[in-house]
Amino acid sequence: MQLGGPSWEVSLGRRDSLNASKEAAEVSLPEPTFNLSDLAVNFWAQGLSFRDMVALSGAHTIGMARCTTFRDHIYNDSDIEPSFARSLQQFCPPRGHDDVLAPLDLRTPAQFDNSYYVNLVNYKGLLHSDQELFHGDSADPIVRNYADEPAVFLDDFAKGMIKMGEIKPLTGSAGEIRKFCGKVN
Numbered sequence: 130m131q132l133g134g135p136s137w138e139v140s141l142g143r144r145d146s147l148n149a150s151k152e153a154a155e156v157s158l159p160e161p162t163f164n165l166s167d168l169a170v171n172f173w174a175q176g177l178s179f180r181d182m183v184a185l186s187g188a189h190t191i192g193m194a195r196c197t198t199f200r201d202h203i204y205n206d207s208d209i210e211p212s213f214a215r216s217l218q219q220f221c222p223p224r225g226h227d228d229v230l231a232p233l234d235l236r237t238p239a240q241f242d243n244s245y246y247v248n249l250v251n252y253k254g255l256l257h258s259d260q261e262l263f264h265g266d267s268a269d270p271i272v273r274n275y276a277d278e279p280a281v282f283l284d285d286f287a288k289g290m291i292k293m294g295e296i297k298p299l300t301g302s303a304g305e306i307r308k309f310c311g312k313v314n
């Protein structure tokens with residue numbers, strides 16, 4: 130909301146874990162090196178549809194990524210606008226400076242809008258996995274639709290967030306219902 134994004138009603142009463150595990154999280158998280166079918170399988174494994182995947186990726190309308198996560202894309206991929214690649218290469222060299230940051234959405238990095246998709250149709254996706262959503266494959270029509278119709282994106286994003294909040298909750302006496310969602314009671 131603060132950055133202009135959609136709002137949705139968050140269901141209450143989810144049982145969450147009492148501890149966090151980096152290793153366990155990394156088993157399921159998608160990688161920036163993934164291709165379109167890797168991404169689809171990864172989301173599908175969590176009960177999320179192809180459309181959910183395209184819509185939720187629009188979270189990359191805000192935030193930053195480290196050089197190490199997009200280096201291969203800006204040096205080795207061909208589905209990237211050349212002047213965009215060159216501008217990133219200025220501060221993300223072939224080696225070193227791994228932690229230098231670039232905005233995931235170069236147009237409006239601090240606004241939650243549909244610019245992420247406008248970037249993709251112009252081949253200005255920052256991550257390899259971002260541009261996978263628009264490079265002559267089955268996600269292209271959804272990306273074009275979100276680039277043309279911001280309201281459709283915002284609506285689908287909110288629906289996707291609700292579905293994501295319903296992934297594999299703990300049941301019975303496992304875990305706890307948190308008083309504050311970001312920390313254990």
Ligand code: HEM
Nearest residue numbers: 159160161163168185186188189191192193194195198258
């Ligand atoms: C489609 C598969 C996805 C991949 C491969 C992916 C990958 C990444 C990577 C590599 C970064 C940069 C992290 C870093 O440099 O340390 C990032 C940042 C981010 N991602 Fe994703 N992501 C995906 C989906 C999502 C989803 C579904 C959301 C939320 C709904 C999301 C929200 C974010 C946000 C907000 C940031 C910026 C974090 C910051 O600025 O601190 N991503 N993502």
